[in-house]
């Protein structure tokens with residue numbers, strides 16, 4: 092059925108869903124660990140890859156497969172591999188594609204644990220790494236060595252919202268015989284499709300936008316070609332970090348509204364970012380939809396829209412940020428992001444606390460940085476919440492315009508498959 096789908100929004104609703112004998116509109120939850128064979132021969136054929144069909148849920152399951160096919164269609168890749176968490180996807184990518192003696196170049200402001208896993212653990216197996224500002228092509232070029240076998244970028248990055256030029260980095264990596272892996276969690280497949288821009292592997296923490304409802308932890312990888320996908324799948328099944336069928340059911344339910352959720356949250360975010368930027372007590376705002384963002388033009392080429400993540404620094408530093416976080420009432424003080432509800436957190440003491448202070452500072456993650464994940468609430472309530480947290484409850488004037496010049500016309504690449 093999915094071959095007939097071309098528009099992204101139609102894929103969100105229908106891709107991956109196969110008809111079952113009962114005509115179930117939604118893929119049922121195959122809550123089973125194993126699948127009975129009709130004969131010994133059939134079992135042997137499935138193990139030998141000569142016959143289709145499921146064997147054992149760690150290796151594959153129809154409910155999980157439906158989600159994998161859906162996200163692979165959204166990313167226009169060869170196949171998806173769903174994992175127990177986003178970190179399951181990150182570790183699968185590292186372990187599938189690297190060996191002792193290899194070197195990795197990566198984004199300095201990646202999600203903290205992605206960096207910790209590489210620097211503290213992959214290093215024990217002889218994998219070296221260099222973390223640089225990957226939005227600076229010369230820095231990437233300068234960091235590459237003869238042994239560089241992977242460029243691993245996160246764009247937009249967590250929490251600095253730095254944008255890395257995917258086509259330029261793909262060219263650079265491929266010219267040196269390295270693969271390009273993109274963590275596209277902050278964009279989701281709705282805002283950016285890295286495989287179409289030259290990446291070899293795209294991965295997501297589906298905990299965030301893809302599921303969108305803050306009720307599941309999960310991850311997914313999509314490979315550009317069959318060979319890469321098969322390699323990733325084999326590593327994932329050997330590591331045993333597969334997604335569970337119930338988890339897959341929840342994520343597949345959530346992904347259907349991805350476009351609607353992002354459009355709404357993004358509208359809110361544009362308004363909130365402008366409101367924040369105009370406040371005297373804010374030192375700076377980092378939001379992809381503001382012309383003040385250092386890679387604003389690049390983002391417009393590479394992404395369909397700016398999304399709904401905002402980072403900002405208060406003039407009063409950490410103490411002011413702490414007071415804000417303790418004073419908001421509607422936004423929850425919680426890590427994670429990309430859900431329907433607005434969340435606020437402090438990267439230096441929370442998500443990125445595992446990264447040493449000097450490295451955080453080098454990556455631009457100051458101690459006063461506040462990260463705000465905008466949800467789909469009424470923007471007037473969100474601004475009123477921030478206002479009362481900044482000033483005490485004095486109400487606020489409503490801003491209504493939505494004039495970011497992001498739009499479908501700014502796409503650098505087609506978002507639809509034929």
Ligand code: LCS
Pocket residue numbers: 176177178179181202205245249274276277295296297298308309310426427428442
């Ligand atoms: N990649 C990115 C960009 C992330 O933001 C996260 C989690 C992961 C990978 C790992 O995914 P997980 O295993 O948690 O599903 N980011 C989080 C954050 O910023 N706050 O809490 C988790």
